Amino acid sequence: MSRYPFIDRNPCLRAAGKPSGDSCVTAKDLLNVFGTDEKIEVIRKNYGMLEPEDHGPERKGVTYYGVFTEIEHCLREPEKSHFQHMEYELKNTIYDSYWNKALGKSRDPTPGLPRGMNIECTTFGTPTPQLERIAEIVHPLKTPGQVLYEDKAHHDLYRFSHNNYYPGEMINRSYNPPFNKCDTFGCPTHSDYSGSKTKTVLTWFNNDPISKVSRRQAAVKERTSAPIGQTLDKTGVSSKFDWTHTFGKPSEQNQDGVAELLNEFTPSxxxxxxxxxxxxxxxxxxxxxxxxxxxxxxxxxxxxxxxxxxxxxxxxxxxxxxxxxxxxxxxxxxxxxxxxxxxxxxxxxxxxxxxxxxxxxxxxxxxxxxxxxxxxxxxxxxxxxxxxxxxxxxxYCVCKTHLSPPAGKASIPTRPSPYYQDSIVDIESLGTETTARAVIYPSIYTQYGLTHRDFFRPRTKEFLSDLFKRIGCTLSAEDVDEIYAEESVNVKKTIE
Structure with missing residues (x-):
């Protein structure tokens, strides 16, 4: 009897777990093993044949590219297939959804949905409640106070490394010895921060009525500018003649001339x-x-x-x-x-x-x-x-011209007072209708062509009666007489 309870009766089967064959040969190596007949057949067909060399794509002249060498493509265009013709027609189509499509959306409507429905804003059924986001749970948001605290904690380092300063913060270049901002440079000024010398600053240093200048400056001023009320005389000829002197030949005075005849008559x-x-x-x-x-x-x-x-x-x-x-x-x-x-x-x-x-x-x-x-x-x-x-x-200014002094001489104005037409309205005390504000923002009166004069103009009894009839109020003759008498009294007070 055998020492073991189980005995394998088939000698062709290997024992379980025991390897067989060459352990270095893999499945890839076994698939690449060729027989002798296959090797002979390959050598017989490919004997004396060399593989073509790959020189890359054909290079074209860059200097004249597209000028002379590409004319063949323009004269003889390549034939397009049926699919290429269809693609070209779709690119040149005029249907609305192709040209007026929104950015990020398809040209055609979504199949199965009504036309014009916004698939991004329309929700079918009950919307899902949105809870707290995962990003906020993993990385909770910081409070504004924490952000400011962390910003100030390392602000000194950022100033040194990135030259980062707050708005309005003074630049600190860390001088050694440190810079004193209270130091002054240059000569001291006479300004007083207390303001005690303001009166001296506002007082002109020279109160003389005549300014002292050099002779050259005075000569240039006299030569280039004329005195007030006189003409410029560069050569000084006018000082050699009297102001009554007349240049040229005097004209003959004819007593029967047109000017003499019309001299005593007022204009028409x-x-x-x-x-x-x-x-x-x-x-x-x-x-x-x-x-x-x-x-x-x-x-x-x-x-x-x-x-x-x-x-x-x-x-x-x-x-x-x-x-x-x-x-x-x-x-x-x-x-x-x-x-x-x-x-x-x-x-x-x-x-x-x-x-x-x-x-x-x-x-x-x-x-x-x-x-x-x-x-x-x-x-x-x-x-x-x-x-x-x-x-x-x-x-017309009817005055004696021969009695008037010449131009440039001081005289008393003889111009008559301007003419004012008599008016029943106090012209000096006009209403608000004459201001610039009334022109920019017109009232209901000015829009209908009414002025301040229309309210002070005397009216007749017939006008007052017609005025009340137009607004739907009928007055008797006694009432009209009473209103007219009251208006006459107010007009007399206004004129006085």
Whole structure:
């Protein structure tokens, strides 16, 4: 019997755990083992053949690259496949989602979701509660006090290594010996920090009325600048002649000359008014010429409007109708200046009608201005608003020129006082409507064209009655008389 209880009866099986074969041979080595027949076949096929040498990609001339050597690619483009054609068309597509896509999002909408839904902000179901983050648990945040403490703890080292200073902190370069900021350099000044010498500083050191300068400086000043009230005389010729001396040949005085005949007469106030009216007419003609050039209106349009109102075909329309039509085309007429001129020229009749054909010729800047004759300077009585003698005396400085001293000599001013038109309003005590603030921030009165004068102007009984009717209040005749009497008393007090 055997000494062991179990005996392996098959001698071909190795004992469990006992290695067999060469322990240095690996599985990779066994796969690379070739037989003799395979080696002979490989040698027979590859005998006398060398492997091609790899010289890398072909190098092109850098100097003329793209100038002459690449013309073949431009003349004969390579053929594109079906996929390349499709890719080129998709790149040049015009559908909205390709060009107007948001940054970081796909061009096409997400499949399965409604169009226009924001997949980043829309949540389906109950949102998950967010607890404390892992990063804050691992690295808890520092309090502001702890951050400041750690910043100040090693601030001295950062100043030395990184030249890092706080805003407004004085630079410390660690001088040896240390720098004293209280040291002073240079000569001491006479300033007193207590302020006891301020009066001396504010007092001018030289109180003399005449300043002492050198002779050269005085000569240059006298040669280049003229005294006050006199002309500059570099050569000194004026000092050799009397101030009454006249240069040139004196003109002959003719007693019957135009200047002598007009010397004793005051200027014509009517001609001055006509000149003002003509100046306004020229401005109006230029304004209408600019409007016509812009194409906003034509004179033919105004003629059609005027002729429609002329039912009797007399070529005459009342001036009020013409004024309304001009306002319609944004042409605002100053009737205080245009009516007297049209009346002098004969275009406007005394009954208020106007010959509109001649009026359009008057407005046309391409036509000559109507000639003014001697009889045109006779102003109608209803347009004479001033006393002619006092008006001319105040408007023109009528004085004796031969009694006036020459220019540059001291004299007493003889200019008359400025002319003021009589007014029932105290001009010296105007309201707030005349200030610059009223122009920048207009009130409800100024927006509707009301001024301080409208509140002090005397009104008639009929005007007061119509005023209360327009606001929906009907007053009896006794009430109107009482209000008018009260207003008259207030106006008299204001004038006094």
């Amino acid at each position: 106030a009517v001609r001055s008014d006509v000149r003002e009216y003509i100046s306004y007419a020229n401005k109006l003609r230029r304004k209408i010429h600019n409007i016509i050039n812009k194409g906003e209106i034509m004179l033919e349009d105004l003629f059609d409007e005027f002729s429609n109102l002329d039912k009797e075909k007399t070529f005459s329309v009342h001036f009020d109708c013409i004024d309304k039509i001009c306002h319609k085309y944004h042409i605002h007429l100053d009737r205080n200046k245009i009516e007297p001129l049209l009346l002098l020229l004969g275009i406007l009749k005394p009954d208020g009608t106007i010959r509109y054909r001649e009026f359009l010729d008057f407005l046309d800047s391409n036509r000559n201005f109507p000639p003014l004759k001697r009889e045109h300077y006779v102003m109608p009585p209803e347009y004479q608003k001033y006393d002619r003698d006092s008006y001319v005396e105040e408007k």
